[in-house]
Every structure is written in C-alpha cells, then in structure tokens.
Amino acid sequence: MARQFVLKRDSVVTQQRTLTIAYADELNPQQYAAVTAAGGPVLVIAGAGTGKTRTLVYRVAYLVETDTRPEEIVLLTFTRRSAREMLARATALLDGRCQQVRGGTFHAFCLNLLRRHAPKIGFARNFTILDASDAADVLDVLRTAKGYHRGKKRFPKKRSLYNMFSAATNRVLPLQEILDVRYPQFLDYLPELQEMQSEYARYKRQHSLMDYDDLLQRSLELFEQHDEVRREVAARCRHVLVDEYQDTNALQAALVRAFASVHGNVMAVGDDAQSIYRFRGADFRNIFQFPGQFPQTTVLKLEQNYRSTQPILDLANHVLQEAHQKYDKQLFSDAKGKGDLPALVPAPDNRFESRFVSQVILQLREQGTPLNRMAVLFRSGFNSYDLEVELNRRNIPFVKYGGLKLSEAAHIKDIVAHLKVVENPKDAAAWNRILQLLSGIGPKTAHQLIEWITSVSEDPFVLEERPYSPRYIEALKHLFETMRTVRNPALPLTEQVDTLVSYYEPICKEKYYEDFPKRLQDLEQFVALADAFTDRAEFLSSLALDPIELTSLDADALEEDEPPLVLSTIHSAKGLEFHTVFLIHALEGVLPSAYSFKDNEALDEELRLLYVAITRAEENLFISYPMVQYRRYQGDFLARPCRFIADVPERLLEPCQLVEEGAPALPEPPARPALPEKATPPKQSPSRKKDDADIADLPF
DNA sequence: TGAGTTGTTCTTTTT
DNA sequence: GAACAACTCA
Numbered sequence: 001m002a003r004q005f006v007l008k009r010d011s012v013v014t015q016q017r018t019l020t021i022a023y024a025d026e027l028n029p030q031q032y033a034a035v036t037a038a039g040g041p042v043l044v045i046a047g048a049g050t051g052k053t054r055t056l057v058y059r060v061a062y063l064v065e066t067d068t069r070p071e072e073i074v075l076l077t078f079t080r081r082s083a084r085e086m087l088a089r090a091t092a093l094l095d096g097r098c099q100q101v102r103g104g105t106f107h108a109f110c111l112n113l114l115r116r117h118a119p120k121i122g123f124a125r126n127f128t129i130l131d132a133s134d135a136a137d138v139l140d141v142l143r144t145a146k147g148y149h150r151g152k153k154r155f156p157k158k159r160s161l162y163n164m165f166s167a168a169t170n171r172v173l174p175l176q177e178i179l180d181v182r183y184p185q186f187l188d189y190l191p192e193l194q195e196m197q198s199e200y201a202r203y204k205r206q207h208s209l210m211d212y213d214d215l216l217q218r219s220l221e222l223f224e225q226h227d228e229v230r231r232e233v234a235a236r237c238r239h240v241l242v243d244e245y246q247d248t249n250a251l252q253a254a255l256v257r258a259f260a261s262v263h264g265n266v267m268a269v270g271d272d273a274q275s276i277y278r279f280r281g282a283d284f285r286n287i288f289q290f291p292g293q294f295p296q297t298t299v300l301k302l303e304q305n306y307r308s309t310q311p312i313l314d315l316a317n318h319v320l321q322e323a324h325q326k327y328d329k330q331l332f333s334d335a336k337g338k339g340d341l342p343a344l345v346p347a348p349d350n351r352f353e354s355r356f357v358s359q360v361i362l363q364l365r366e367q368g369t370p371l372n373r374m375a376v377l378f379r380s381g382f383n384s385y386d387l388e389v390e391l392n393r394r395n396i397p398f399v400k401y402g403g404l405k406l407s408e409a410a411h412i413k414d415i416v417a418h419l420k421v422v423e424n425p426k427d428a429a430a431w432n433r434i435l436q437l438l439s440g441i442g443p444k445t446a447h448q449l450i451e452w453i454t455s456v457s458e459d460p461f462v463l464e465e466r467p468y469s470p471r472y473i474e475a476l477k478h479l480f481e482t483m484r485t486v487r488n489p490a491l492p493l494t495e496q497v498d499t500l501v502s503y504y505e506p507i508c509k510e511k512y513y514e515d516f517p518k519r520l521q522d523l524e525q526f527v528a529l530a531d532a533f534t535d536r537a538e539f540l541s542s543l544a545l546d547p548i549e550l551t552s553l554d555a556d557a558l559e560e561d562e563p564p565l566v567l568s569t570i571h572s573a574k575g576l577e578f579h580t581v582f583l584i585h586a587l588e589g590v591l592p593s594a595y596s597f598k599d600n601e602a603l604d605e606e607l608r609l610l611y612v613a614i615t616r617a618e619e620n621l622f623i624s625y626p627m628v629q630y631r632r633y634q635g636d637f638l639a640r641p642c643r644f645i646a647d648v649p650e651r652l653l654e655p656c657q658l659v660e661e662g663a664p665a666l667p668e669p670p671a672r673p674a675l676p677e678k679a680t681p682p683k684q685s686p687s688r689k690k691d692d693a694d695i696a697d698l699p700f
Numbered sequence: 701t702g703a704g705t706t707g708t709t710c711t712t713t714t715t
Numbered sequence: 716g717a718a719c720a721a722c723t724c725a
Binding site: 149157159410 | 717718719720
C-alpha cells in the first residue's frame with residue numbers, strides 16, 4: 001500500500017459558507033444530523049413516516065451545496081419513479097444541479113455499467129434483457145431439449161426453475177441449499193438441475209442475453225475480474241445513498257460495497273419493520289449487518305412520525321407487536337395529535353365492500369379531499385377487480401399500480417420481441433417467440449430455424465440456402481423483409497414500431513380473435529409510448545426495467561382533468577403517503593397470503609406488509625373485508641378476517657357496520673343478504689352509533 | 701411435425 | 716383467464 005495522505009475537511013470554508021437552505025430550521029435534530037453527517041458510512045434507521053425521503057432529498061441538496069459534484073452522487077432507490085421524485089424535490093429545494101445526480105434502481109445503474117463494459121466479460125454490447133417470463137421461456141426450451149419433460153417423476157416447471165435459479169443467485173447460495181429449504185421434492189433432480197443452471201448461463205452468454213439477476217451478478221463479476229473497472233466506477237461514486245436498504249439482498253449489498261470501495265461514503269436508509277421483499281432474497285437482517293460490513297459506521301435514528309395521527313400509529317405499533325420476531329420500535333407523533341380511530345368494516349360480500357369504498361371516497365371528495373390524496377391498497381393485483389368495475393360505473397377516475405403490466409400482455413411481448421431481434425439478432429428467446437407466430441412453425445421448426453439464423457455471421461435477415469419447407473417460406477420472407485425495413489437506422493423509432501405493428505396486426509387478429517379490438521388499442525398506446533424515445537436500445541431497456549404500469553383502462557382516466565384516485569398493491573405503495581387509506585380484502589389467505597401459512601418468517605413478512613399499509617395513512621384508515629368469498633366449484637364460503645386484526649381491541653380499531661338504506665340499523669347481527677346457515681358471522685362487537693348513522697345515511 | 705381441442709390446475713408481491 | 720398436458724387429425 002502506498003503512503004496515504006489524509007486530506008482534512010476544510011471546516012472554515014464549510015462553516016462560513018452561506019448555505020441557501022436553512023437546514024437546522026427545516027429539519028428536526030435527528031434529520032439534521034443525518035443530512036449534515038460527515039463522510040464515511042452512515043446507517044439511518046428510520047421508522048415509517050419519519051421523513052426518510054425528506055432526509056435523503058435534503059442530503060442530496062446539502063452535498064451539492066457543499067461542493068460535491070452532482071455527477072459524483074449516486075442515489076440508489078427502489079423504483080425509478082422514486083428516484084425521479086426525489087431528484088425533482090431536491091431540484092425544487094436547491095436548483096437544477098440536483099438533476100445531474102445519478103439515480104435509479106440497482107438494475108438500471110448496473111445496466112448502464114454493463115453497456116459500457118459488456119465485452120470485457122464476454123457479452124455483446126447490444127445484449128438484450130430477459131424479463132421473468134422470457135427467462136422462464138428460455139428455460140422451457142432447454143428443459144424440452146434435454147427431454148426432462150418426459151420423465152416418470154415430475155420435473156420442475158419453467159416457472160419453478162426460474163424461481164429456484166433466481167433465489168440461488170440473489171441469496172448467493174448454492175442451488176442445493178435452495179432446494180433443501182424450498183424445494184425438497186426436487187432434491188432427487190439436483191444433478192440435472194445443476195446441469196440446467198449452467199446450461200442456462202451458457203445459453204444466455206451465447207445469445208447475448210441477460211436476465212434481471214444477471215444485471216447485478218455480471219456487474220459484480222465485472223468488478224472481480226477487472227479491478228481497474230471497479231476502481232474507475234467507484235472513483236466516480238463520491239457519495240452513495242441507498243434508499244429502502246431493508247429490501248436489498250446479498251447481491252445488492254455487495255454492489256454497494258463495491259461502489260463505495262474508493263471513497264467509503266455511503267449512507268443507507270431503511271426500516272427493518274418495512275422489509276417486504278423476502279421473496280426476492282431480501283432479508284431485513286441485512287440492515288443490521290451494515291455496520292459489520294462498513295467498519296466505523298455511524299448509526300442514526302429517525303423516530304418522530306410526521307405523517308399519521310396518533311390513533312393510526314397506535315394501531316401500527318400494536319400490529320407490529322404480534323410479530324414472532326420483535327422490532328424495537330414505537331412510533332410517536334406529537335405534531336399530528338388526535339384523529340378518528342381506524343375503522344374495521346366487515347362487508348357482507350365483495351360487492352358491498354366495493355360500494356362502501358366508492359361511496360366513502362365520493363363523500364370525502366365532496367368534503368374537499370382530492371381523489372389523488374386517497375388510496376385503496378390490497379395484497380394482490382386481482383383483489384381490486386371488483387372495485388374497478390364499481391369505480392368505472394360511478395365514473396371515479398383512478399390509476400392502478402402493481403398487478404398486471406401492459407408490457408406483460410402477450411401481444412405487447414410479441415411486438416417487443418420483434419424489436420429485440422432487430423436490436424440483437426442473436427436473441428434466440430425473441431426469435432423463438434416471433435417465429436412461432438407464423439403459421440406452420442411450431443417449437444421444433446422454430447428451434448431448427450434459430451440454429452440456422454443465429455449461426456449466420458453476415459446478414460441474419462436474408463434467406464440462405466436451406467431446406468425451408470414451403471409450409472412457412474412465404475411467411476418467413478415477409479418477416480425478413482419487415483425486419484430489414486425496421487432495421488434502417490434512418491427510420492425514426494416511432495416509425496419502426498409503427499411498421500412492426502402493421503406487420504403484426506393480421507397475426508394478432510388471427511391469434512386473439514376473441515378480444516382483438518382491445519388488444520389493438522393497447523398496440524396503439526404502445527406506439528404512442530415509443531414517441532418518448534429516440535433510441536431503440538434505450539426504449540427496450542426502459543420497457544424491461546420500468547414496466548409500463550398503465551393499462552388501457554386508465555388511459556381514459558388520464559384524459560380527465562381531475563388527478564385520479566390511486567389503487568395499488570401494498571408493495572407498490574411503498575414510500576407513498578395518503579390522506580385516506582382503504583385496505584380492502586383483509587382476509588386470511590389474502591393478507592396474510594395462503595402461501596405464508598407454513599412458516600413464521602413468511603407470516604411475519606405478511607404482518608410487515610400490513611404494517612406498511614397502515615402507515616401509509618395520514619388521517620383516515622379503513623380496513624375492510626368481505627364476509628363471504630366466492631370460489632369456483634365451491635360457491636360462496638365463509639371468509640375469515642385477517643388474523644392480525646381479528647383480535648385488536650376496540651379502543652384501537654373500531655368495528656363498524658354496513659347497513660342497507662331503508663333497512664333499520666340493527667345493533668346485531670349486521671344486515672346482510674341471506675347466507676347459508678353454516679355461515680356464522682365473525683365475532684361481532686356492538687358498533688358505535690355515530691358510524692352506523694353515517695353509513696346508513698349514505699345513499700346506497 | 702403442427703394445429704386444434706379439451707380438460708385440469710393454479711393464480712403473490714417486483715426489478 | 717392463462718398455462719399446460721394430453722389428445723386427435725392432417
């Protein structure tokens with residue numbers, strides 16, 4: 001090691017400079033300490049609603065104001081949306097310099113890195129990205145090629161294969177350990193699975209493909225094999241800021257270490273009680289390992305909640321205590337003070353729940369709460385289907401986050417596959433998809449054709465001397481012609497997409513004759529989406545990393561002037577806050593999910609999910625559930641309310657009744673349609689009169 | 701070998 | 716409602 005000279009901070013300069021922002025006035029002492037912390041590793045443990053985002057925003061501004069060049073700040077966030085928002089806020093606070101800060105998700109940051117250095121680790125620079133279902137499709141092809149699908153004993157399906165390989169990567173564990181813990185039924189196949197795992201890796205390299213995990217893993221590989229790259233990259237990361245650190249996994253933690261390996265200035269912000277990405281390899285314990293990984297870490301805490309009223313916090317604190325693993329956390333709020341108790345609303349069924357929610361929303365809007373300050377949260381994307389119908393019926397505009405993405409729809413994937421092939425003609429996964437769209441080509445023929453096409457060194461879009469079958473030759477010619485047109489670098493991206501859509505339309509019509517018009521609409525939307533981009537590669541990356549959340553449904557909503565109501569999965573609501581929050585479908589098997597029943601760790605994660613949902617609310621919180629659920633072949637059956645809220649005392653969570661207009665407000669049992677006798681109602685407590693009146697007065 | 705049909709199963713959360 | 720396996724027919 002060469003001799004080191006330690007450059008001292010010039011405290012005189014820092015002290016005497018007049019800063020634009022009065023940090024000490026605008027922040028509480030804990031926040032101020034975090035924002036103005038000196039260099040070195042800093043871990044900020046921040047409870048929900050304690051101004052975590054605010055702290056990061058001010059930190060960015062502070063660093064820029066105290067002479068850190070914005071390009072040397074890296075802000076790693078959980079979604080691209082939150083990076084954008086934070087930088088916009090910092091810009092509003094200080095000035096345009098904050099826009100120069102590099103920010104985004106780990107995946108996006110790594111992608112940029114890899115685009116520059118891919119050849120060093122044996123990938124083409126124009127590699128394309130496999131999303132989860134593309135990756136699964138590749139695995140399916142490999143699985144079939146190996147003949148595993150014909151075994152006597154059940155071999156894992158493509159989805160499971162992808163999940164187990166991804167788990168091994170993200171947890172940095174050997175495949176065997178993943179199988180031991182999560183897939184013991186497949187342990188017999190360990191050798192075959194290991195074989196497939198390396199075969200998959202080989203396939204991706206051969207065809208210049210990376211899946212999501214590769215973006216992280218290959219970046220680390222790049223650093224390990226090329227220390228000069230690591231040093232160069234890390235040298236440009238003077239300050240690394242990581243948001244939502246509790247949701248990072250082992251791979252991401254290793255990346256943070258690499259990024260901070262030159263300057264050592266890293267600030268991680270997170271809340272162990274809000275860790276909700278265990279399924280993706282995150283472990284809330286990671287956050288406590290941070291001080292071990294970065295010696296001399298300063299640990300700071302943010303404890304004062306500014307978001308929610310005390311009754312909402314009381315409920316949140318209570319819920320958290322039911323966890324098997326205890327959290328050292330009590331949120332308190334003295335700024336917000338008293339407010340209404342959170343309400344627990346059992347509804348006779350789905351329909352009633354939707355009516356209740358939409359009605360209260362309309363009522364609150366009338367009283368002056370804008371729609372976009374209200375949110376309906378739920379565990380899974382499909383939990384809101386019924387409500388969406390009701391909202392449409394009542395003309396309440398909404399946006400939905402989470403759940404199915406437009407970019408996951410089959411017809412959009414088809415178009416994207418064409419674009420991918422133009423970008424990276426070796427992308428066998430995309431070829432496989434688009435060839436099988438042609439009549440006369442199935443898996444077998446497609447495989448053969450891909451062999452031919454991807455082995456050509458010259459132009460892949462020219463028919464060679466091959467024994468093509470007349471069954472599909474015309475279609476293939478047409479496809480290649482289209483590709484050659486689209487490839488033309490002089491053709492603007494929108495026109496490229498447009499050309500592909502016109503080529504694809506008849507195919508789409510044929511394939512999806514039942515709902516063709518709806519899909520056509522989506523395609524038009526997709527063309528419009530391309531307008532925002534000029535570069536094809538960038539458009540494709542953006543599609544892969546920033547999945548389009550807008551479904552064709554909300555295109556209409558956006559046209560209205562009123563900012564829409566927010567529907568969101570709890571996961572996608574991370575980091576957001578709303579005046580009023582409705583948590584719907586708070587049922588056993590939904591939240592907590594039926595998948596989590598088997599182990600306590602998983603159950604705890606569901607509980608944290610509930611905690612996240614509760615702490616999104618500022619003023620009002622309504623937790624509702626339908627008392628019966630419909631399941632096919634079983635008909636209606638009695639649903640059980642979420643275990644985490646079933647036994648909460650009434651002084652924390654107030655039970656309410658829904659009463660049909662005209663029906664007398666009975667104290668007990670609640671008014672509801674005739675149900676099978678076996679359907680004994682869940683524990684009903686006498687409801688408070690005031691709310692009964694409120695709800696009964698609503699014009700149902 | 702591909703296409704078309706039928707029955708079955710399973711459906712989380714995200715980059 | 717989609718993905719999948721198993722079937723038949725061309």
